[in-house]
């Protein structure tokens with residue numbers, strides 16, 4: 532092979548290599564811009580769904596609004612209707628017996644887990660607080676999450692107005708109802 536032949540081959544190899552690199556670079560840059568444009572567009576949409584579908588429920592859970600302002604306009608009769616959901620497990624009238632759950636007469640401001648003769652879970656026994664309106668609000672929203680280890684197998688009342696109405700009803704079913712306004 533003379534040097535001219537060799538140079539031709541070398542040049543061909545070099546040009547091919549440059550071409551390949553060039554094509555790859557061009558390809559990359561086209562691909563990159565396409566990808567960028569696409570994901571920039573997607574992220575906008577994603578942000579919207581994340582906020583409403585994943586972000587917000589969490590926020591609500593962490594910051595359950597105080598129930599006090601809603602109690603002022605709560606409806607005791609509506610609360611009595613909602614209590615049908617509780618009545619399978621709880622009595623509410625004065626002198627009522629324990630059922631699957633403890634008797635609930637005068638439960639507002641009573642110490643948590645303090646009905647004589649009812650076998651509470653350790654979670655409730657050791658909770659060491661009173662059933663204020665706000666404690667009832669948290670517990671009745673999601674019993675199993677609010678006091679981990681409770682044996683009250685009830686999913687909870689998601690609607691703020693349902694909880695306000697039932698707390699107003701529980702409040703009225705006691706020897707010393709507290710003013711709600």
Ligand code: HEC
Nearest residue numbers: 616617620631632633643644645651652655681682683685
């Ligand atoms: C499936 C049965 C069941 C249903 C339905 C149910 N509960 Fe309970 N509840 C229980 C049990 C069992 C306990 C005792 C929990 C423990 O010891 O951990 C309890 C405990 C309670 C307590 C604590 C009482 C105390 O003495 O400390 C309150 C308040 C209460 N329930 C209110 C309600 C209300 C209001 C409803 C309806 C919205 C309801 N429960 C629905 C079974 C139930």
